[in-house]
Amino acid sequence: MLYNIVTYGCQMNVHESEKIAGILEEMGYENTEDREKADIVVFNTCAIREGAENRAFGNIGALKQSKKQNKNKIIIVCGCMTQQKQVADYVFKTFPFVDIVLGTHNLFMLKSLIERKQKEKKRILDYMESGDIHEGINAYRTSGDNAWVNIMYGCNNFCTYCIVPYVRGREKSRSKEDILNEVKEVISTNNYKTITLLGQNVNSYGNDDKQQGTFAELLDDICKIDGDFKLTFMTSHPKDLSDGLIEVMKNNDKIIKEIHxxxxxxxxxxxxAMNRHYTVEHYLELIDKLRKAMPNIRITTDIIVGFPGETDEDFMSTCELVKKVKYDGIFAFMYSKRSGTVAEKMPDQIEDCEKNRRVNYLLDLEKEIKSQKRD
Ligand code: SF4
Structure with a gap:
C-alpha cells in the first residue's frame, strides 16, 4: 500500500507533511513518488499566496482520471487552505472525487478519518474551527540531516497582509518538557546534525504560557543537552527579538550564528500600514547589536515590494536599508492580495508592472551588494 504527499508552502508545512507521513507509515503505507500509483494521495496545502492555491487546485483536478481508474484510491486535501471553512466547502463541492477534506486543527484525526472512509465508503468533510496542541504524532523525517521541531503554533501579530492568524489561530506554545524530550529523542535515535526550531514567531515563545519561560531560556536549555548537534530557528519577528536572545546566541557554540x-x-x-510594530531605526539597532555580539553572523530577510500605498520614495527607503544592512540573502516578494486580510481593501494598490520593476531593481541591488561583499 503506497502513499504520496504533495506539500505546498513553508517549512512548517514541510514538517507537518512529515507528521502526515508518520501517521501513514504507522498504518503500514509506504511512500511513492508516483502519484498515479499511490493508494492514498494527500495534498497538504498553503493559504499564504494565491499562486500556491491555484497550483493546488490544478493538481487536485488532475487526479480525477486516476480516481476513475482506481475507485479505492483515497484523495485527501488538508492544510491551511482547507482550514478556511469556505475553501473547505469549495473543495468538497468542486472536486467530488476528493474523499476527505480536513484542516490543520484536526490533523491528529487523520488515521481515524481514513479508517472511517474505508469502512463507511462515504466522503468526509471534517472541520474544526480551533484546536489544541496534540502531542504523540511521530514525524517520519525526510529533511536529510536536519530535524525540524515545532515549538509553537499560530500567530498573534495580524500583519495586515497575512492570513496566518485567521487560519492557524492564536499563538500556542508547546510545553518546554515536550520540546526537550523531542530534541533528546531526535539526537539519541538518529544521526541529525542540525535541529531547526519552528514557529511563526519563535521570539514570542512562552508569551501565552509564562510557565514555559522565554525563547532565550528554551534555547539555552536545548544547548545543555549532550550531543554533537547544531541549533537554529525560524522565524523571528523583529519586535520580539530580545537582548537576552542575542546573549544566548553569542554564548552557545551549538547555536548557528545566523538569523532570518x-x-x-x-x-x-x-x-x-503593515502593522509590524517596529520602526526602521529599531530594526537597524537590532542589526547593530547582533553584529556587535557576533561579527560574522549571517543575516537574511524577507521584503514585500509594492504594498498598497508604497510610493517610489518608500521603495527607495527600502533600498537604502538594504544598502546599510548588506544582507547575506533577501527573499523579495511582490505584494499580492489575500482575501480576508486588512490590506486587501486598502486604497492605492500598486500595478503589477510597477511591482515587477521594483522587485527586479531590488534583486539587482542585492546582486551588486553580494559581489561587493565578495571583493
Ligand atoms: S508575524 Fe505577521 S507575517 Fe508572520 S505569520 Fe504572523 S501575521 Fe503572518
Whole structure:
C-alpha cells in the first residue's frame, strides 16, 4: 500500500507533511513518488499566496482520471487552505472525487478519518474551527540531516497582509518538557546534525504560557543537552527579538550564528500600514547589536515590494536599508492580495508592472551588494 504527499508552502508545512507521513507509515503505507500509483494521495496545502492555491487546485483536478481508474484510491486535501471553512466547502463541492477534506486543527484525526472512509465508503468533510496542541504524532523525517521541531503554533501579530492568524489561530506554545524530550529523542535515535526550531514567531515563545519561560531560556536549555548537534530557528519577528536572545546566541557554540529577520519594508509609513510594530531605526539597532555580539553572523530577510500605498520614495527607503544592512540573502516578494486580510481593501494598490520593476531593481541591488561583499 503506497502513499504520496504533495506539500505546498513553508517549512512548517514541510514538517507537518512529515507528521502526515508518520501517521501513514504507522498504518503500514509506504511512500511513492508516483502519484498515479499511490493508494492514498494527500495534498497538504498553503493559504499564504494565491499562486500556491491555484497550483493546488490544478493538481487536485488532475487526479480525477486516476480516481476513475482506481475507485479505492483515497484523495485527501488538508492544510491551511482547507482550514478556511469556505475553501473547505469549495473543495468538497468542486472536486467530488476528493474523499476527505480536513484542516490543520484536526490533523491528529487523520488515521481515524481514513479508517472511517474505508469502512463507511462515504466522503468526509471534517472541520474544526480551533484546536489544541496534540502531542504523540511521530514525524517520519525526510529533511536529510536536519530535524525540524515545532515549538509553537499560530500567530498573534495580524500583519495586515497575512492570513496566518485567521487560519492557524492564536499563538500556542508547546510545553518546554515536550520540546526537550523531542530534541533528546531526535539526537539519541538518529544521526541529525542540525535541529531547526519552528514557529511563526519563535521570539514570542512562552508569551501565552509564562510557565514555559522565554525563547532565550528554551534555547539555552536545548544547548545543555549532550550531543554533537547544531541549533537554529525560524522565524523571528523583529519586535520580539530580545537582548537576552542575542546573549544566548553569542554564548552557545551549538547555536548557528545566523538569523532570518524579516524587515518587510524600509519605510516607517509602510511598516505602520503593515502593522509590524517596529520602526526602521529599531530594526537597524537590532542589526547593530547582533553584529556587535557576533561579527560574522549571517543575516537574511524577507521584503514585500509594492504594498498598497508604497510610493517610489518608500521603495527607495527600502533600498537604502538594504544598502546599510548588506544582507547575506533577501527573499523579495511582490505584494499580492489575500482575501480576508486588512490590506486587501486598502486604497492605492500598486500595478503589477510597477511591482515587477521594483522587485527586479531590488534583486539587482542585492546582486551588486553580494559581489561587493565578495571583493
Ligand atoms: S508575524 Fe505577521 S507575517 Fe508572520 S505569520 Fe504572523 S501575521 Fe503572518
Amino acid at each position: 529577520l524579516p524587515v518587510q519594508s524600509g519605510s516607517n509609513k509602510i511598516l505602520k
